[in-house]
């Protein structure tokens with residue numbers, strides 16, 4: 001596996017969940033590389049071995065060798081192994097089993113052309129009500145009369161999270177399909193209007209990591225970017241206190 005990291009360099013990993021994704025990526029790309037090189041060598045050998053000067057007459061019998069059949073079965077077996085030993089178990093752990101809300105920091109993100117609106121519950125841990133009728137007043141449509149929303153925090157294109165804590169992001173969109181991509185966390189999740197989807201990751205490194213919209217969503221798609229700021233729990237708590245009640 002080690003050498004594959006040099007052949008297929010990726011952004012340094014910054015989340016717990018990404019390790020399994022990387023393993024799968026390296027294995028799949030490793031297999032594809034072997035197939036690519038194998039086919040290329042085979043092609044060149046055939047070109048030389050069956051060149052016209054050596055074979056002036058067409059031969060219509062096929063090769064008696066069993067190697068090609070064996071190689072085909074070998075490749076099929078490897079693909080089954082990738083699917084059943086790696087992909088499906090990874091899916092079960094990282095996609096199908098959502099972490100419990102009490103152990104995570106939940107953040108809501110509402111995508112729009114061309115920005116990420118981020119919503120935190122604030123110190124009370126309760127998200128304020130949002131409704132489409134308030135969308136003219138604030139980008140998330142927060143109801144100004146809801147007491148739960150008084151201390152809520154909203155930001156645009158900036159997500160603050162504490163390190164070593166699982167972050168559960170609930171996603172939806174105000175207009176078209178977007179996709180939340182955080183390459184360093186190995187996160188990529190489509191964001192669909194009228195539907196709430198979730199994605200989670202546990203950052204293991206402090207720092208700033210890029211968010212990119214990964215679904216062509218209009219003219220400004222290229223600038224639909226943001227930053228995930230991973231900070232210590234202390235700095236995060238301080239940030240929450242400083243920001244509470246700030247609806248941008």
Ligand SMILES: [Cu+2]
Pocket residue numbers: 112113114177178179213214215216217221224
């Ligand atoms: Cu977008």
